[in-house]
Amino acid sequence: MGATIEDVAKAAGVSIATVSRYLNGRTEAVSATTGARIQTAVDRLGYVPNLAARSLKTGRSRLIGVLLANIAHPYWSTVLSGVEEACQRANYSVIVSSASDRADIEHRYLQMFLEQRVDGILFNPAHAEPDLVAAWSALSVPVVTLDRTLPGLPFGLVAMDNARGIGLAVEHLVALGHRRIGFVSWHPRSLSNRQERLKGYLDALAGADIGFDPALIRFAEDGWSDGVDCTVELLVEPDPPTAIISATSMLNLQVLAAIKRCGLRVPEDISVVGYDDSPWDELLDPPLTTVATPARQLGVAAAERLLTALDAGEGTVTGEVRLLPQLVIRESTRQAPP
Amino acid sequence: MGATIEDVAKAAGVSIATVSRYLNGRTEAVSATTGARIQTAVDRLGYVPNLAARSLKTGRSRLIGVLLANIAHPYWSTVLSGVEEACQRANYSVIVSSASDRADIEHRYLQMFLEQRVDGILFNPAHAEPDLVAAWSALSVPVVTLDRTLPGLPFGLVAMDNARGIGLAVEHLVALGHRRIGFVSWHPRSLSNRQERLKGYLDALAGADIGFDPALIRFAEDGWSDGVDCTVELLVEPDPPTAIISATSMLNLQVLAAIKRCGLRVPEDISVVGYDDSPWDELLDPPLTTVATPARQLGVAAAERLLTALDAGEGTVTGEVRLLPQLVIRESTRQAPP
DNA sequence: CTGAAAGCGCTTACAG
DNA sequence: CTGAAAGCGCTTACAG
Numbered sequence: 001m002g003a004t005i006e007d008v009a010k011a012a013g014v015s016i017a018t019v020s021r022y023l024n025g026r027t028e029a030v031s032a033t034t035g036a037r038i039q040t041a042v043d044r045l046g047y048v049p050n051l052a053a054r055s056l057k058t059g060r061s062r063l064i065g066v067l068l069a070n071i072a073h074p075y076w077s078t079v080l081s082g083v084e085e086a087c088q089r090a091n092y093s094v095i096v097s098s099a100s101d102r103a104d105i106e107h108r109y110l111q112m113f114l115e116q117r118v119d120g121i122l123f124n125p126a127h128a129e130p131d132l133v134a135a136w137s138a139l140s141v142p143v144v145t146l147d148r149t150l151p152g153l154p155f156g157l158v159a160m161d162n163a164r165g166i167g168l169a170v171e172h173l174v175a176l177g178h179r180r181i182g183f184v185s186w187h188p189r190s191l192s193n194r195q196e197r198l199k200g201y202l203d204a205l206a207g208a209d210i211g212f213d214p215a216l217i218r219f220a221e222d223g224w225s226d227g228v229d230c231t232v233e234l235l236v237e238p239d240p241p242t243a244i245i246s247a248t249s250m251l252n253l254q255v256l257a258a259i260k261r262c263g264l265r266v267p268e269d270i271s272v273v274g275y276d277d278s279p280w281d282e283l284l285d286p287p288l289t290t291v292a293t294p295a296r297q298l299g300v301a302a303a304e305r306l307l308t309a310l311d312a313g314e315g316t317v318t319g320e321v322r323l324l325p326q327l328v329i330r331e332s333t334r335q336a337p338p
Numbered sequence: 339m340g341a342t343i344e345d346v347a348k349a350a351g352v353s354i355a356t357v358s359r360y361l362n363g364r365t366e367a368v369s370a371t372t373g374a375r376i377q378t379a380v381d382r383l384g385y386v387p388n389l390a391a392r393s394l395k396t397g398r399s400r401l402i403g404v405l406l407a408n409i410a411h412p413y414w415s416t417v418l419s420g421v422e423e424a425c426q427r428a429n430y431s432v433i434v435s436s437a438s439d440r441a442d443i444e445h446r447y448l449q450m451f452l453e454q455r456v457d458g459i460l461f462n463p464a465h466a467e468p469d470l471v472a473a474w475s476a477l478s479v480p481v482v483t484l485d486r487t488l489p490g491l492p493f494g495l496v497a498m499d500n501a502r503g504i505g506l507a508v509e510h511l512v513a514l515g516h517r518r519i520g521f522v523s524w525h526p527r528s529l530s531n532r533q534e535r536l537k538g539y540l541d542a543l544a545g546a547d548i549g550f551d552p553a554l555i556r557f558a559e560d561g562w563s564d565g566v567d568c569t570v571e572l573l574v575e576p577d578p579p580t581a582i583i584s585a586t587s588m589l590n591l592q593v594l595a596a597i598k599r600c601g602l603r604v605p606e607d608i609s610v611v612g613y614d615d616s617p618w619d620e621l622l623d624p625p626l627t628t629v630a631t632p633a634r635q636l637g638v639a640a641a642e643r644l645l646t647a648l649d650a651g652e653g654t655v656t657g658e659v660r661l662l663p664q665l666v667i668r669e670s671t672r673q674a675p676p
Numbered sequence: 677c678t679g680a681a682a683g684c685g686c687t688t689a690c691a692g
Numbered sequence: 693c694t695g696a697a698a699g700c701g702c703t704t705a706c707a708g
Contacts (some may be wrong), residue, residue: 002478015679020703031677034490046476048452052393053701056684061390063433063454071422072634077415081708084409085434088443092449095401096434098422106428112431115389116401138384140340224617253621260623279562283591287596296410342685353695358687369693391685394700678708684701692694 003045023049032279049211055117059275064092064306065113067106069126069148071098075249075276075295076124077223079146082299083122090307092119101222103127107135112138120306125150142317144306148300149192149320156317157307158302162193163200165325166247167290169273170204172289172327173243177336178271179210182234182241184227186248186257187219197247217280220251228261234301235262235270242336249276252288287330298323341383361387361624390624393455401449402430402644407446407464408487409436413587413614413633414462417484420637421460428645430457439464439524445473452478458644458655463488466528482644484636487530487658494647496640496656500531501538503629503663504585507611508542510665511581512626515674516609517548520567520572522581522593524586525557535585538656554579558589565592566599573600573608580608580674590626609671625668636661 005023009016014034022030022038023039030038041047055061064087068076080096095116097109106126113121123140124146133150136143143155173181183201188194198217205212215237218230227246233253234241238304246255252274259266266272266286274281277292301321309317343361347354352372360376362370366586368376379385393399402425406414418434425432433454436446451459459477462484471488474481481493490545511519521539524533536555543550553575556568565584569592570577584593590612597604603612604624612619616629639659648657 006701016702017680018678021678024412024703029677034677048449048478050394050701051400052390052455053455053684054703055390056394056608056686056701057387057703068421072416073418074412074415077412077418078410080415080434081408081436081438084434085438086448088435093433093454094435095431096418097426097432098419100419100423108426111386116431117388117390140386151694182677224621253618257621257623280591283562283566283595285595322370328357334383344685353690354686355697356693359694362687367693372693388685389699392687394685394689490699551708643707680707682706683706684703686700688698690698691696 001117002050005047005049007045008038008041008047011045012037014038015331019210021299040119046277049235050277059117060119061117062092063118064094064120064122064303065109065116065118066094066096066122067113068096068098068124070101071096071291073250073276077296078295079124079299082296083303084299085296086300086303086307092307099126100206103129103132110136110139120310122146122302122306124148126190132250142306142309142314144309144317145300146302147193154318156305157320158298158305159193159322160293160298160319161322161324162196163203163295166197166245167204168199168325168327169245170201170208172329172333173245173273174204174208174210176243178243179212179336180213180216180239180241180243181205181210182216182218182244184218184220184231184234184244184246184251186222186251194247201245203249215239220254224250225254227251228258231255232262235259235264238302241327243333244270244272246272246274249274251275252278252281252290253284256284256288266332267334271336277328282330284332286332289330289333290328291325292328293325294323340388341385343385345383346376346379346385349383350375352376388564397455398457399455400430400529401454401456402432402458402460402641403447403454403456404434404460405430405447405451405621406436406462407423407640408439409434411588412616416633417462417637420634420639421641422632422637423471424638424645426617430645433499434551441465441467441470448474453498458482459523459646460484460640460644461493462486466530477596480647480652482640482647482655484640485531492654492656494643495658496636496643497531497658497660498631498636499660499662500534501541503613503631504535504538504583505542505545506663506665507583508539508546509628510667510671511583511609511611512542512546512548514581514609514671516581518551518577518579519543519548519579520554520556520582522556522558522569522572522582522584522589524560524589532585539583539585553577558592562588562592565589566596569593569596573597573602581610581671582608583611583613587612587616589613590621590628594622594626604670605672609674611671615666618670622670624670627668627671629663630666631633631663632661
């Protein structure tokens with residue numbers, strides 16, 4: 001069906017070498033008239049170069065593999081759009097896979113990426129248990145890890161400054177006079193981003209000379225419901241918090257729903273700081289004070305870090321890039337009760 | 339760096355033809371002992387087959403191109419996870435691109451897909467203006483269009499039954515005694531899914547013998563804010579609606595926010611039916627009555643339709659598959675005031 | 677500025 | 693059950 005470079009060469013009355021040079025933009029190496037003849041042939045035949053053939057020859061596929069822990073999470077689709085944008089700009093295509101939070105699937109996909117001979121990998125790991133992850137120490141392409149670090153692996157990291165993000169939330173609440181500040185998060189497990197947020201909470205508390213009360217922390221199971229129950233538990237404590245920090249965007253609404261279920265009002269009875277600043281956070285009731293963690297920028301930064309390494313011919317990416325979150329103050333936080 | 343099939347053959351003391359047969363699962367054609375020797379060599383060398391080479395030879399890439407109008411929309415990331423899942427099951431990889439709602443970008447991406455020699459394309463078009471779209475009439479691979487039809491193009495369609503979805507919402511409100519039912523949608527333009535929802539609204543009204551009042555319809559510009567203004571306009575009409583249907587998930591929260599801004603309560607003062615049943619709709623205040631349009635299933639169905647055509651060796655996909663939405667009744671709708 | 681030729685890593689008849 | 697050989701569609705020294 002498709003025309004090949006040979007068809008074009010024949011139609012233009014030149015060799016395939018010349019066609020190839022013209023197509024690859026080495027215009028200084030092809031005379032203008034020859035170029036015009038080739039272009040005419042390309043147009044007439046509807047010639048579309050075969051990247052598989054090029055890849056086989058050059059050893060570069062112009063493919064970037066993106067492996068997400070779970071693509072169904074709205075935050076990550078936005079990150080992906082940033083990755084997309086940066087890769088597109090650099091003329092790379094993006095192969096996307098989602099591990100549905102399962103390490104065995106991650107394995108399969110990484111293998112697939114290798115078979116497709118992607119030039120590089122962007123990876124938001126679902127798990128970080130050292131034994132599961134050890135097998136990836138010898139991946140043959142540069143890898144940049146997104147938001148989560150993998151201990152002991154030769155990957156670069158591009159992530160938000162998670163500790164600082166939660167720090168901003170704590171400081172804001174402390175400035176409003178709150179001293180009993182609840183923290184609702186997903187269970188940290190071995191995931192660096194979650195651990196960092198927890199650490200950010202503890203450090204900021206310490207920095208404000210507030211004693212840490214374990215009763216004020218709740219870890220929910222991943223998903224769209226457990227956060228509600230966890231928050232309710234927190235609210236029925238004998239000495240409940242006057243403010244709550246939600247450490248993940250998917251938990252924001254669950255915390256709010258739990259508070260309403262308990263018959264409390266935000267911010268009259270309790271203040272809430274959310275995370276991520278999803279586009280709809282300002283549409284919530286009340287408009288949510290949140291820690292903004294620009295998703296699109298994260299994607300762009302990660303892709304650019306990888307692409308830079310690729311351009312430089314580096315076989316591996318090192319170091320880490322941290323993006324700074326920002327606090328967006330809206331109406332869900334106010335002065336603590338006396 | 340990477341071992342090739344020739345390295346494996348040498349290490350196992352057989353020809354590359356035999357290695358190829360073994361690797362492709364034609365185990366009946368390879369003796370058990372030879373197979374074992376090959377497997378040992380593969381493991382020891384860490385051999386990873388080169389799909390570009392295979393693709394070049396077989397003419398099949400095992401790549402599916404997915405082109406989304408805008409991947410940053412949460413609904414579509416869920417659709418994508420369904421596509422993902424189905425393709426993974428069938429051993430295809432997925433190349434994802436997002437057009438950011440721009441037709442020129444769509445063009446570029448389609449071209450990229452062709453260059454990558456994808457085996458098929460899943461396409462949620464950003465625009466459907468006939469002149470923009472005409473160029474795609476001769477795409478060399480099977481295409482299935484997602485949610486939106488492209489007039490006159492030889493593509494299959496997998497979509498929700500949009501008209502029926504809105505019909506369900508109208509019927510529910512009519513049953514509750516509402517007769518002034520507002521409709522807030524994005525501007526339909528030439529997009530079939532939006533036109534169908536509008537038609538569903540009009541037809542259902544007619545079916546209930548309710549005269550149609552143009553003052554009850556508002557079209558917002560795409561995005562996260564214009565829907566608020568449109569809804570406010572609707573609410574300050576001299577004879578305002580007693581219920582509102584939001585025709586897109588991204589509009590649900592905007593409609594709710596506008597109602598609150600006007601000092602009205604849901605459902606005491608006005609009923610609201612949303613669209614899509616995003617996972618957080620039940621966490622809203624009040625929990626939202628919505629038309630559920632299972633995103634993941636849509637993705638799975640579309641991918642399967644395409645994969646079936648591919649298996650059958652069909653060069654083009656025809657016909658359409660319609661998925662039925664379902665009404666999920668929660669607490670944002672109630673009896674109309676007398 | 678242009679062409680002939682080798683070779684990227686596979687699969688697949690064809691022959692044995 | 694196994695191997696030798698052709699060929700998929702490109703790129704890239706090398707020569708001229």
